[in-house]
Amino acid sequence: MRVSLSSFEPDESVQEITNTLKREGGVILQNLAPPDLLDSVYEEIQENVPEAAQKSSTHLWPDGNRTVGALAAVSSIFAEELLIHPKVLEIVDAMLLPKRTMALQPIDDASNSPQADRPTVGDGLWAITENEQKSSQLVWQVSDPDRGPNCDHYNLGASVMLEVREGNENQVLHRENAIYQPYIGYIPKMREFVVSVMWAATDFSEENGATRLVPGSHTWSEDRIAKENEIAQAVMPKGSAVMWLSRTLHGAGKSRLSERRTGFFHSFIPDWLRQEENQYLSIPPEIAEKLSDRAKQVIGYSSSNSLGWVKGRAKENLLVEGSGAPI
Numbered sequence: 636m637r638v639s640l641s642s643f644e645p646d647e648s649v650q651e652i653t654n655t656l657k658r659e660g661g662v663i664l665q666n667l668a669p670p671d672l673l674d675s676v677y678e679e680i681q682e683n684v685p686e687a688a689q690k691s692s693t694h695l696w697p698d699g700n701r702t703v704g705a706l707a708a709v710s711s712i713f714a715e716e717l718l719i720h721p722k723v724l725e726i727v728d729a730m731l732l733p734k735r736t737m738a739l740q741p742i743d744d745a746s747n748s749p750q751a752d753r754p755t756v757g758d759g760l761w762a763i764t765e766n767e768q769k770s771s772q773l774v775w776q777v778s779d780p781d782r783g784p785n786c787d788h789y790n791l792g793a794s795v796m797l798e799v800r801e802g803n804e805n806q807v808l809h810r811e812n813a814i815y816q817p818y819i820g821y822i823p824k825m826r827e828f829v830v831s832v833m834w835a836a837t838d839f840s841e842e843n844g845a846t847r848l849v850p851g852s853h854t855w856s857e858d859r860i861a862k863e864n865e866i867a868q869a870v871m872p873k874g875s876a877v878m879w880l881s882r883t884l885h886g887a888g889k890s891r892l893s894e895r896r897t898g899f900f901h902s903f904i905p906d907w908l909r910q911e912e913n914q915y916l917s918i919p920p921e922i923a924e925k926l927s928d929r930a931k932q933v934i935g936y937s938s939s940n941s942l943g944w945v946k947g948r949a950k951e952n953l954l955v956e957g958s959g960a961p962i
């Protein structure tokens with residue numbers, strides 16, 4: 636018998652959802668957004684991106700399919716309603732354990748963070764010591780991976796429309812960590828560092844190419860090959876979303892129908908990791924400044940005390956003047 640993915644209704648607890656995501660590597664969030672909202676995002680994309688620019692001809696997305704990048708730039712509804720959906724951010728907060736949680740607190744009030752009660756030294760993780768000549772030295776503590784903080788905040792990795800059209804083949808099963816891992820190696824018990832979300836902008840069915848995912852594969856050894864009966868499909872109605880982890884095997888499904896299968900994909904990564912899609916060129920300041928502060932922060936227009944700063948700009952919103960740079 637084929638495996639399936641666990642599925643949750645919007646009112647189910649984030650704790651329950653994240654426990655399952657950690658255990659199984661993927662979860663479906665049923666009916667998370669109204670179906671017409673997904674239609675509105677699709678219409679906005681169609682208005683802003685010429686058809687020719689949606690054509691794709693790559694190994695992962697061969698001829699016949701459609702792809703669009705920089706979704707947060709071409710659809711403000713996507714940026715405000717899907718990218719920073721509160722339930723999604725709550726789940727990502729629990730998985731990436733940022734110092735500044737993104738879902739619950741006002742953007743400028745880090746002291747409300749549920750992690751604020753963590754035992755701290757210095758700025759949370761460091762202390763200044765001195766030698767016998769009174770020369771000072773920073774000493775870092777490593778945070779507990781299960782409690783964090785595992786990053787200051789998190790950012791968007793990529794935001795793309797992925798549209799499967801009739802006649803494609805099953806996409807090669809892969810792990811999202813593949814863009815980093817070849818260079819850092821496989822580190823057992825590595826802290827989670829990529830959380831992916833795929834919104835169903837049409838119904839996702841077995842016949843139209845719903846995302847294939849392998850529950851449990853985030854704990855497998857790298858060389859274990861998934862058997863066909865170990866592969867589930869994210870069958871879900873329009874407005875639902877499927878989320879998965881950096882080590883979960885997955886890929887787009889094969890379509891046998893003439894209808895399109897449209898998904899809006901975005902990923903979240905710690906602020907200390909390079910974003911997969913270059914967000915500063917994809918969503919330049921003149922577009923980003925029209926978005927909410929939370930959307931700007933997720934896109935990357937925010938810095939920690941030590942990464943991504945611009946002298947003379949505000950840490951929470953790098954598009955305005957302020958302080959926070961270390962120099």
Ligand SMILES: O=C(O)CCC(=O)C(=O)O
Binds near residue numbers: 695833847885887898
């Ligand atoms: O479109 C899908 O269902 C998944 C696509 C995917 O994983 C990718 O292109 O990296």
Ligand SMILES: [Fe+2]
Binds near residue numbers: 809810811885886
């Ligand atoms: Fe992928």
